[in-house]
Amino acid sequence: MNRFISKHITAPIEAAPLAVFRILFGVMMLLSIVRFWSYGWIEKLYIQPKFFFSYYGFEWVKPLGVYTYLIFIICSLSAIFVALGYKYKIAIITFFISFTYIELMDKTTYLNHYYFISLLSFLMIFLPANAYFSLDAKQDSKKAFQKIPAWTINSVKLMLGIVYFYAGLAKLNSDWLFKAMPLKIWLPSKFDTPLLGQFLHEEWVQYAFSWFGAGYDLAIPFLLLYKKTRPFAFLMVVVFHVMTRVLFPIGMFPYVMIISTLIFFDSSFHHKLLGYFSGLFRIAKNRFDNKRILAMPLNVVTNSKLVLISLFFVIQLLMPWRYLVYPGELFWTEEGYRFSWRVMLMEKSGYAQFKVVSKDSGKWFYVDNSDFLTPFQEKQMSFQPDFILEYAQYLKRHFEKDGHKNVQIFVDSRVALNGRLSTTYIDPKVDLGEERESFEHKNWIIPFTDEIKGI
Amino acid sequence: MKRFLAIFTVATMIWACSSDSSGSDTTDDIVDPKPEEVSFERGSMLTNWADNIIIPSHEAFSIEMTGLQTAFDTFKGDASEVNLVAFRASWLSAYKMWQRVSMFEIGPAETVGLRLNMNIYPTDGPKIDGFVSSGTYDLALASNRDAKGFPALDYLINGLGDTDEDIVAKYNGAEKESLISYTGDVIADMAGLTTGVLAEWNSGYRDTFVENDGASSTASVDRFINDYVFYYEKFLRAGKMGIPVGAFSENVLPQNVEAYYKADVSNELFLEGFEAVQDFFNGVHYGKSTSGESLASYLDALNTIKDGDDLTKLINDQFDLAKTKVEALAPFREEIENNVPPTNMLLAYDEVQRIVPMLKVDMVSAMSVSIDFVDADGD
Numbered sequence: 001m002n003r004f005i006s007k008h009i010t011a012p013i014e015a016a017p018l019a020v021f022r023i024l025f026g027v028m029m030l031l032s033i034v035r036f037w038s039y040g041w042i043e044k045l046y047i048q049p050k051f052f053f054s055y056y057g058f059e060w061v062k063p064l065g066v067y068t069y070l071i072f073i074i075c076s077l078s079a080i081f082v083a084l085g086y087k088y089k090i091a092i093i094t095f096f097i098s099f100t101y102i103e104l105m106d107k108t109t110y111l112n113h114y115y116f117i118s119l120l121s122f123l124m125i126f127l128p129a130n131a132y133f134s135l136d137a138k139q140d141s142k143k144a145f146q147k148i149p150a151w152t153i154n155s156v157k158l159m160l161g162i163v164y165f166y167a168g169l170a171k172l173n174s175d176w177l178f179k180a181m182p183l184k185i186w187l188p189s190k191f192d193t194p195l196l197g198q199f200l201h202e203e204w205v206q207y208a209f210s211w212f213g214a215g216y217d218l219a220i221p222f223l224l225l226y227k228k229t230r231p232f233a234f235l236m237v238v239v240f241h242v243m244t245r246v247l248f249p250i251g252m253f254p255y256v257m258i259i260s261t262l263i264f265f266d267s268s269f270h271h272k273l274l275g276y277f278s279g280l281f282r283i284a285k286n287r288f289d290n291k292r293i294l295a296m297p298l299n300v301v302t303n304s305k306l307v308l309i310s311l312f313f314v315i316q317l318l319m320p321w322r323y324l325v326y327p328g329e330l331f332w333t334e335e336g337y338r339f340s341w342r343v344m345l346m347e348k349s350g351y352a353q354f355k356v357v358s359k360d361s362g363k364w365f366y367v368d369n370s371d372f373l374t375p376f377q378e379k380q381m382s383f384q385p386d387f388i389l390e391y392a393q394y395l396k397r398h399f400e401k402d403g404h405k406n407v408q409i410f411v412d413s414r415v416a417l418n419g420r421l422s423t424t425y426i427d428p429k430v431d432l433g434e435e436r437e438s439f440e441h442k443n444w445i446i447p448f449t450d451e452i453k454g455i
Numbered sequence: 456m457k458r459f460l461a462i463f464t465v466a467t468m469i470w471a472c473s474s475d476s477s478g479s480d481t482t483d484d485i486v487d488p489k490p491e492e493v494s495f496e497r498g499s500m501l502t503n504w505a506d507n508i509i510i511p512s513h514e515a516f517s518i519e520m521t522g523l524q525t526a527f528d529t530f531k532g533d534a535s536e537v538n539l540v541a542f543r544a545s546w547l548s549a550y551k552m553w554q555r556v557s558m559f560e561i562g563p564a565e566t567v568g569l570r571l572n573m574n575i576y577p578t579d580g581p582k583i584d585g586f587v588s589s590g591t592y593d594l595a596l597a598s599n600r601d602a603k604g605f606p607a608l609d610y611l612i613n614g615l616g617d618t619d620e621d622i623v624a625k626y627n628g629a630e631k632e633s634l635i636s637y638t639g640d641v642i643a644d645m646a647g648l649t650t651g652v653l654a655e656w657n658s659g660y661r662d663t664f665v666e667n668d669g670a671s672s673t674a675s676v677d678r679f680i681n682d683y684v685f686y687y688e689k690f691l692r693a694g695k696m697g698i699p700v701g702a703f704s705e706n707v708l709p710q711n712v713e714a715y716y717k718a719d720v721s722n723e724l725f726l727e728g729f730e731a732v733q734d735f736f737n738g739v740h741y742g743k744s745t746s747g748e749s750l751a752s753y754l755d756a757l758n759t760i761k762d763g764d765d766l767t768k769l770i771n772d773q774f775d776l777a778k779t780k781v782e783a784l785a786p787f788r789e790e791i792e793n794n795v796p797p798t799n800m801l802l803a804y805d806e807v808q809r810i811v812p813m814l815k816v817d818m819v820s821a822m823s824v825s826i827d828f829v830d831a832d833g834d
Contacts, residue, residue: 185820185821185823186823188757189822189823191497191670192669192670192671192674347820347823349815349816351815351816353808363706364705365702365705366702368693414812416816421769421817
């Protein structure tokens with residue numbers, strides 16, 4: 001045990017891998033934001049909509065109108081500072097807060113990899129990523145260290161390992177493995193992909209992709225950990241992520257994962273990479289190779305930091321299992337679906353038509369969702385119960401403010417999951433205006449009519 | 456594990472590289488496809504849509520517009536009751552044909568906003584009166600869309616008086632010249648747009664449409680499915696039935712029925728559009744009983760047989776059921792004005808409504824088309 005602790009937690013190791021990780025992370029984040037902005041998505045997703053879907057408990061986080069751009073500017077500036085390692089602590093805290101704020105503004109845009117970025121940047125607040133090859137280290141030699149405690153780099157590896165492994169576990173279900181769903185729906189529609197396209201409608205190809213994908217996710221953290229398998233594992237990482245990039249619209253995520261996995265390589269690789277950077281930007285790399293070791297003093301600060309990080313990982317390990325405390329099929333109710341590395345598991349779509357009934361007069365009418373929601377919001381809302389509830393509450397408030405009294409909100413909804421025929425999703429007799437959001441099971445979701453076995 | 460993955464990678468590479476050479480011969484001899492695993496050619500569906508449905512429908516509509524012009528010219532020469540009745544018949548016939556092209560709001564029709572220019576209702580009677588008496592108006596302005604197209608003609612042919620005698624009297628009265636010239640301008644505007652759209656289809660857009668046979672949000676199939684579902688939901692279901700019957704408001708809105716002044720044809724117009732949508736779904740060639748590759752055959756090819764029943768059949772059954780319900784109704788204006796609440800029409804509307812999730816959820820999800828109405832104009 002002591003040997004384990006010393007080897008993986010306290011032992012001094014080269015800081016170069018973490019420095020490379022910091023630089024590439026900062027650059028990727030900057031590119032992501034520039035890309036997001038250049039597509040006009042800030043305007044389209046955060047300024048144009050009239051209504052925003054909030055995370056439970058974060059209803060106070062809203063876009064700030066045209067000042068929303070300011071948050072993006074702050075976020076990209078802090079990403080630059082992180083890459084440079086300049087005022088690192090403030091930069092990474094600012095990045096974490098601004099990025100997380102952006103993600104909390106509207107639940108519609110939830111993506112696992114945005115959550116991943118938030119977690120990673122939170123973790124990085126506690127890591128001495130500016131100890132080596134940074135402006136901070138250059139300016140203040142007291143802050144410069146060539147070696148840092150092992151836990152710092154290992155915690156990033158652990159985070160990545162959790163993401164992959166849980167993504168793999170989530171694929172161990174009967175739809176994915178024995179029905180090749182949802183790839184059976186998605187792949188044939190990619191028939192115009194160069195080279196691969198003509199094979200994607202073949203059933204065996206769909207099964208091969210499904211099984212290979214599950215195997216890849218489960219195995220890759222371990223293949224990356226062992227030196228012998230590492231080069232091959234990295235090749236797999238590249239092939240896998242490039243493939244997903246070609247086949248699916250998933251933006252920057254593949255590239256972020258590819259550069260993140262570089263942290264598994266030996267420090268000699270990172271030194272070479274930094275040597276290359278140094279040549280390119282005329283930086284004297286040897287000034288950072290000062291042989292200084294960042295020690296772990298046995299004090300309250302170190303201990304509380306370690307406790308916090310441990311707690312963070314305990315939560316990470318438990319979060320994906322929280323669905324077990326809810327009844328019903330997870331894919332159907334989505335209670336405990338988010339924040340669990342369930343990536344690209346479902347072809348799910350729905351249709352929700354809301355009926356506004358005035359309790360006193362008995363008069364009723366249907367809502368035209370496009371009066372309140374963007375097409376993207378409407379699409380996301382139509383198959384997720386918490387969205388449906390929040391929107392129903394909003395409709396109730398809206399129409400009561402409009403002068404209607406005692407408004408009841410009913411929904412006529414249908415959802416199709418992984419190629420099954422659509423069925424009624426929400427109990428049409430329940431007045432959603434009377435229901436409240438909570439962590440409890442939503443008993444107004446009509447139970448799933450089929451069964452999906454597995455994790 | 457390593458060896459397995461190595462073999463897998465090598466196999467993947469070989470397979471990926473070899474696919475080039477197998478380009479000409481079909482994939483049939485590489486693996487053993489089960490019979491239902493037919494690879495569906497989106498290209499041939501697009502060809503069928505363009506050559507056998509869209510262009511012939513536009514051609515037929517263009518002929519109808521010429522007929523309308525001729526009937527108007529006769530009426531212009533002699534504004535008699537007989538000629539008014541003939542003019543009205545041509546208008547109705549063209550209006551019905553319009554229901555078969557309205558859904559094709561893609562390419563040239565989308566560019567000019569054909570639907571918004573031809574059929575915005577309710578039309579603005581007082582505005583038309585104002586234009587007629589002042590003689591100054593610009594029909595090309597977006598703000599004047601509610602004073603032109605079929606609904607404006609409805610007002611000009613059916614709404615100027617209670618009887619044909621009254622209407623003909625107007626056309627022979629003090630405002631004779633200005634009424635005739637306004638009506639003529641409305642028809643000329645419609646005819647111009649119609650000829651323009653058809654000409655574009657015949658001079659290049661057909662090929663653009665058919666050749667864009669990929670699978671992205673900008674490919675013809677994806678875009679048109681979006682337009683098609685949008686048309687069904689917004690214009691057919693809501694516009695022609697839902698809004699007038701009061702499904703989206705606390706009270707009924709009879710003045711919002713299509714062809715309000717004619718009063719007794721709104722259900723006929725609806726059914727024509729409804730049949731056109733079903734025919735399109737099944738790939739039925741315009742004016743013929745033959746059919747080709749379609750959404751229906753695409754769904755069949757995608758092997759989406761579920762619940763022991765296939766989606767194509769479920770959708771067609773629902774189309775048939777809804778049609779029967781609507782056929783049993785009186786003209787919509789009558790249903791709405793004479794029944795409080797208009798229960799029968801609401802029940803028929805429910806059946807029409809049930810098709811929306813079938814198209815928008817089941818069909819679209821089976822085809823993996825992303826629904827994104829961002830670029831579509833609202834009404």
